[in-house]
Amino acid sequence: MKEKLMVGMKVEIEIQRAEEKINFLTKIEEIKENSLILGMPIYKGNYFFINLLEEITIYYSVNDLFYFFRGKVIDKSYIPIPVIEVEILEGPKRIQRRSFFRIPVTLKIKVKNINSINWCVAYIKNISGGGALLHTYMECNKNDILELRIPLDKETLEVKARVVRVEKDIMRYINPFEIAVEYYDISEKDRDKIIRFILQEQRKLRKKGYF
Secondary structure, three states, X not given: OOOOOOOOOEEEXXXXXXXXXXEEEEEEEEEOOOEEEEEOOEEOOEEOOOOOOOXXXXXXXXXXXXXXXXXXXXXXXXXXXXXXXEEEEEEEEXXXXXXXXXXXXXXXXXXXXXXXXXXXEEEXXXXXXXXXXXXXXXXXXXXXXXXXXXXXXXXXXXXXXXXXXXXXXXXXXXXXXXXXXXXXOOOHHXXXXXXXXXXXXXXXXXXXXXX
């Protein structure tokens, strides 16, 4: 695994909270014999609290191939920079379906509740082959089914998605609702189109030094 991981590499960590999985982008600060030092994840401008001995999943990509491994947080430090140390428990393993890897984007889309005829504007803030994070002014509830119109290159993809989390940022007046969704009853053909888009965007980010 050491030959595939490098200091400065961007990785995604996934943390389980109750019935939800929360994902963060961070980077590798140091590689040790059996552990990694990672930048402490940030959520809405604040450092996200992770318990010592909490198990997390770490995702990363190499040459458009996707991997993950399980880890356990064994230490935290705030000086000179906030970091966590993660002991490697098992892995890495190749992800056969690349639906888990998530990239940050700013993509304007249209969204509506499946029971409504009114479309609203929303912005995708990050996207994977399994779901997306939206910012919008449209109110909805957990488990609502939404319809999304996502512009991908020269095609607009129409997919359904189930709401898994809704949060409102009272300090944000424009698009105050942050909505996490997972695709619902999506065809493999449409999922592959999203994954191809993700790979294209990842290459652009890599050229800019983000991956």
